[in-house]
Amino acid sequence: MLKRLSRGLRTVFAVAALTVAAYATAAEWRGDHPDTYVVKRGDTLWDISARFLKKPWLWPEIWQANPQIKNPHLIYPGDVISLAYLDRLAVQPGPRQAAPINAIPLDQIEAFLKDLRVVDEFEQLPYVVSLEEDRLRGSQGQVVYVRGLAGAQPGQRYLIVRPTQRYTQTRRTSNGQYLPFKEDLDFRGKRLLTQTADLDTGWTNMVLSEGPLELLGYELARVNLGTVTRGEVGNVEASTVLLDEAGREVRIGDRLIPVDAHGYDLQFFPHAPKTQLPIGKAQVLAVADTDRYGGPRDVIAISAGARDGVDNGTVFSIWRNGSNVIDKVEYGEDRSYQSVPKKSRVQLPDEFAGHVMVFRTFDKMSYGLVMEGIKPAKVGYTLKHPDATY
Incomplete structure (x- = not known):
């Protein structure tokens, strides 16, 4: 009897939950949505959702609640999205020659996924101390000389990166809000001027940084890729690195990090923040x-x-x-x-x-x-x- 009652209660709760979910879903629809939509090349999930939902970042919760859609990221140009049946989404497959669409256009963020990273420190990294024939810049096919690669063996590969920004954050004691700082770095990675945004006036000023600031990180931008051709041998105090890529020119002060499997996401599920941040914390x-x-x-x-x-x-x-x-x-x-x-x-x-x-x-x-x-x-x-x- 208890088991039957338990099953019955679970059924009631499940039906109630679906009813509430259906009502919430309907409440988020724009009133002028069509019965169907054909996915086009160049669409993103955000763009499609923005056409039909009042809050486009809610599409994962809505789409994942529908059993017809096994994976909301596997939606292709030519697919027909039904918007009519019980205000729910159901996908009718279309031609599948093109790649599935994503939440956002990856081509617009590719450089930030592949070529930028943020670290807490970089001063300990090996650095370019000079270039072939005492040049000021080096490019593909030329060599640079690196200090700090003691023990490096020929054939080892390194990413060449450049410290570009120093980000810090401090708390304004007068009103309890945060004030962000962005500092440009010179060729040695040393600080130059600080760009600040005044929360009172909204104006942006250039000032020299002073006082204790919390470090958020150093931005390292990928410049090139190099292969060690000769380590520190005899009385030579720098390793020789051959530049492999036709990328940006390398200069004195650029740093080296080992080539690794630098993973990053290619699919994104928009959602609200999981925790409530203090006002002014995220800027x-x-x-x-x-x-x-x-x-x-x-x-x-x-x-x-x-x-x-x-x-x-x-x-x-x-x-x-x-x-x-x-x-x-x-x-x-x-x-x-x-x-x-x-x-x-x-x-x-x-x-x-x-x-x-x-x-x-x-x-x-x-x-x-x-x-x-x-x-x-x-x-x-x-x-x-x-x-x-x-």
Whole structure:
């Protein structure tokens, strides 16, 4: 009797769960969705979901709940997606000559998957001390001389990388928010100037870094690939490395790391953050290939990583930090910003800018692709839950 009752209760709970799931799914549909959609070459899962769902990052939960779809990533151009039956998705296979579509366009993040990594330190790595014929730059077919490869044997291969950025984060004691720092590095990997984003005014300034800052990591960019042709023999104090790739030119100060199976994800399941981060903890550290601003399909560096519960596929909303302004009605138009105490200024609300999905995660920071936006994303903007309303 107890077993029958248990089975009965499980059935009731299962039916109730499916009913709730179906209602939740229906609530997320856009009202104008068609009965079917034919997947096209160039589509991504995010793009398709954005056409029919109010929250495109919810597609994994919805699609995986349907037994017709064994793997939501194995959807191909030509497949017909049914959107009519009980507001659920069912895929009718089409021609399968092309590769399956992904959540995001891999070609736009390939360089960040293959050629960039973030490490806690690099000063201990072997480095290029000079080049063939005392050149300033070296390219494919030329040799460079490396210090710190004692014991290296001919035939060993190394990636040649360049420290490009130093990312740090500190806490502002005045308001408890975080202020990100991005520092360019010189050829030795030493710090130059620091780019900061002022959370009060929204302006970006160049300042020399001072005070204790938490290190988030050093960005290492792949430059070339080399093969050891001669180690340190006799009175020679540098190993000889032949440059193998027609990539970027190598210079003095570039570092070497062993070639390894550097794995990274190629499939991504968008989802909300698994843990609630303190407001201000996750911010835009940098925008790739630009000074301060980025838009859809731009890559940004984020000041949160695996230690904060961020993983590949995590979706954040991007917010412009609300300005802290002078009430000119009360103080007049001639008062300077600094002359009015902060407690007497007016704090304005944050402004929504767009959404970003993380595709590469390190311990203390990560890289994300801006998926869509209504205004540019900027260095210093705050990242929140994708469903945040303020």
